[in-house]
Amino acid sequence: MADKHSKFADNVKGRFYVDENCIDCDLCREMAPDFFGRNDDEGHSFVQRQPVTPEEVALCKEALNDCPVEAIGNDGE
Numbered sequence: 001m002a003d004k005h006s007k008f009a010d011n012v013k014g015r016f017y018v019d020e021n022c023i024d025c026d027l028c029r030e031m032a033p034d035f036f037g038r039n040d041d042e043g044h045s046f047v048q049r050q051p052v053t054p055e056e057v058a059l060c061k062e063a064l065n066d067c068p069v070e071a072i073g074n075d076g077e
Helices: 027-031 054-066
Strands: 016-018 036-039 044-047 072-074
Touching: 027 036, 027 054, 054 072
Parallel strands: none
Antiparallel strands: 016 044, 016 072, 036 044
C-alpha cells in the first residue's frame, strides 16, 4: 500500500500520488497518460494532473489497483 509520507515531490497536490515504491514499470502511464508522467532524471512515475470527472477518477483507480508494487495512493484529499 502506498504511503503518503513517502510520495514524490513532483506529484501535483490532490488525492492521487505515487510514492517511493515505484519501479518505473510504465503501467500507470500507459493506462492513464493524461494523469501520470515520468521523471526521466530519477526514473519514476508521478501524478501530473488530478482527475476531475467520475470517468477520470475511475481510470486513476484502475491504475492504482493494477500497480504491481502498490506505489499509487489515494488519500481522498
